[in-house]
Amino acid sequence: MITKIITTLTLLLFSLAVFAQKEPVKVDKGYKVEIKTSAVCEMCKEAIESDLVFEKGVKEVNLDVDTKILTVVYKEKKTSADKIRKRVTEVGYHADDMKRDPEAYDNLPMCCKDGAHDDDGH
Numbered sequence: 001m002i003t004k005i006i007t008t009l010t011l012l013l014f015s016l017a018v019f020a021q022k023e024p025v026k027v028d029k030g031y032k033v034e035i036k037t038s039a040v041c042e043m044c045k046e047a048i049e050s051d052l053v054f055e056k057g058v059k060e061v062n063l064d065v066d067t068k069i070l071t072v073v074y075k076e077k078k079t080s081a082d083k084i085r086k087r088v089t090e091v092g093y094h095a096d097d098m099k100r101d102p103e104a105y106d107n108l109p110m111c112c113k114d115g116a117h118d119d120d121g122h
Protein backbone atom coordinates (compact mmCIF):
# COMPACT_ATOMS: atom_id res chain seq x y z
CA MET A 1 0.00 0.00 0.00
CA ILE A 2 2.69 2.48 1.07
CA THR A 3 4.79 1.48 -1.90
CA LYS A 4 1.88 2.17 -4.19
CA ILE A 5 1.40 5.66 -2.74
CA ILE A 6 5.08 6.44 -3.04
CA THR A 7 5.13 5.25 -6.64
CA THR A 8 2.10 7.39 -7.45
CA LEU A 9 3.62 10.45 -5.78
CA THR A 10 6.93 9.95 -7.54
CA LEU A 11 5.19 9.71 -10.89
CA LEU A 12 3.13 12.79 -10.10
CA LEU A 13 6.21 14.82 -9.13
CA PHE A 14 8.02 13.62 -12.19
CA SER A 15 5.22 14.64 -14.52
CA LEU A 16 4.98 18.05 -12.79
CA ALA A 17 8.70 18.59 -13.33
CA VAL A 18 8.33 17.75 -17.00
CA PHE A 19 5.35 20.04 -17.46
CA ALA A 20 7.04 22.89 -15.59
CA GLN A 21 9.41 23.27 -18.50
CA LYS A 22 7.73 24.26 -21.73
CA GLU A 23 8.72 22.71 -25.01
CA PRO A 24 9.65 25.08 -27.85
CA VAL A 25 6.98 25.54 -30.51
CA LYS A 26 7.49 26.16 -34.22
CA VAL A 27 6.75 29.71 -35.39
CA ASP A 28 7.38 31.66 -38.62
CA LYS A 29 10.87 32.86 -37.67
CA GLY A 30 12.09 29.67 -36.03
CA TYR A 31 11.15 28.31 -32.64
CA LYS A 32 9.55 30.03 -29.70
CA VAL A 33 10.15 29.01 -26.11
CA GLU A 34 8.72 30.32 -22.85
CA ILE A 35 11.12 30.21 -19.92
CA LYS A 36 10.16 30.82 -16.30
CA THR A 37 12.74 33.12 -14.71
CA SER A 38 13.38 34.64 -11.27
CA ALA A 39 13.19 38.23 -12.57
CA VAL A 40 11.53 40.68 -10.18
CA CYS A 41 11.55 44.15 -11.77
CA GLU A 42 12.04 46.32 -14.85
CA MET A 43 15.79 46.30 -14.31
CA CYS A 44 15.82 42.52 -14.46
CA LYS A 45 13.81 42.71 -17.66
CA GLU A 46 16.31 45.16 -19.10
CA ALA A 47 19.31 43.07 -18.01
CA ILE A 48 17.96 39.82 -19.43
CA GLU A 49 16.58 41.25 -22.67
CA SER A 50 19.62 43.37 -23.50
CA ASP A 51 21.89 40.37 -22.94
CA LEU A 52 19.81 37.79 -24.76
CA VAL A 53 19.21 39.99 -27.79
CA PHE A 54 22.91 39.66 -28.69
CA GLU A 55 22.94 35.91 -28.19
CA LYS A 56 23.64 33.98 -31.39
CA GLY A 57 20.48 32.78 -33.14
CA VAL A 58 18.12 34.81 -30.98
CA LYS A 59 15.53 36.73 -32.98
CA GLU A 60 13.15 38.14 -30.41
CA VAL A 61 13.21 38.48 -26.63
CA ASN A 62 10.47 39.60 -24.29
CA LEU A 63 10.20 39.27 -20.54
CA ASP A 64 6.88 39.75 -18.80
CA VAL A 65 7.77 41.03 -15.32
CA ASP A 66 4.37 40.09 -13.84
CA THR A 67 4.51 36.44 -14.87
CA LYS A 68 8.36 36.25 -14.95
CA ILE A 69 8.01 34.45 -18.25
CA LEU A 70 10.74 35.10 -20.80
CA THR A 71 9.60 34.49 -24.37
CA VAL A 72 12.38 33.93 -26.88
CA VAL A 73 12.17 33.33 -30.63
CA TYR A 74 15.32 31.67 -31.97
CA LYS A 75 16.83 29.92 -34.97
CA GLU A 76 17.06 26.25 -34.11
CA LYS A 77 20.19 25.79 -36.22
CA LYS A 78 22.15 28.40 -34.26
CA THR A 79 21.04 27.87 -30.69
CA SER A 80 18.71 25.85 -28.47
CA ALA A 81 16.28 26.40 -25.62
CA ASP A 82 18.84 24.96 -23.20
CA LYS A 83 21.56 27.31 -24.43
CA ILE A 84 19.18 30.21 -23.90
CA ARG A 85 18.31 28.97 -20.41
CA LYS A 86 22.02 28.66 -19.65
CA ARG A 87 22.59 32.23 -20.81
CA VAL A 88 19.80 33.48 -18.52
CA THR A 89 21.51 31.76 -15.57
CA GLU A 90 24.75 33.52 -16.51
CA VAL A 91 22.97 36.88 -16.29
CA GLY A 92 22.01 35.92 -12.71
CA TYR A 93 18.53 34.44 -12.90
CA HIS A 94 16.98 31.01 -12.62
CA ALA A 95 15.66 29.65 -15.91
CA ASP A 96 13.10 26.89 -15.47
CA ASP A 97 14.98 24.14 -13.61
CA MET A 98 18.42 25.64 -14.26
CA LYS A 99 19.86 27.47 -11.27
CA ARG A 100 21.35 30.93 -11.64
CA ASP A 101 25.09 31.52 -11.58
CA PRO A 102 25.84 32.59 -7.95
CA GLU A 103 28.53 35.09 -8.99
CA ALA A 104 26.30 36.73 -11.57
CA TYR A 105 23.54 36.94 -8.98
CA ASP A 106 25.93 38.63 -6.50
CA ASN A 107 26.64 41.30 -9.10
CA LEU A 108 22.97 42.18 -9.65
CA PRO A 109 21.68 45.51 -8.33
CA MET A 110 20.10 45.29 -4.84
CA CYS A 111 16.60 45.75 -6.22
CA CYS A 112 16.98 42.61 -8.29
CA LYS A 113 17.80 40.33 -5.35
CA ASP A 114 15.39 37.90 -3.71
CA GLY A 115 12.84 39.65 -1.53
CA ALA A 116 13.78 43.16 -2.68
CA HIS A 117 10.23 43.76 -3.86
CA ASP A 118 8.30 41.79 -1.26
CA ASP A 119 7.42 44.76 0.96
CA ASP A 120 5.50 46.75 -1.62
CA GLY A 121 4.18 43.70 -3.38
CA HIS A 122 6.12 44.18 -6.59
Ligand SMILES: [Cu+2]
Pocket residue numbers: 039040041042043044045111112113
Ligand atom coordinates in the same frame (compact mmCIF):
# COMPACT_ATOMS: atom_id res chain seq x y z
CU1 LIG B 1 15.40 43.64 -11.09
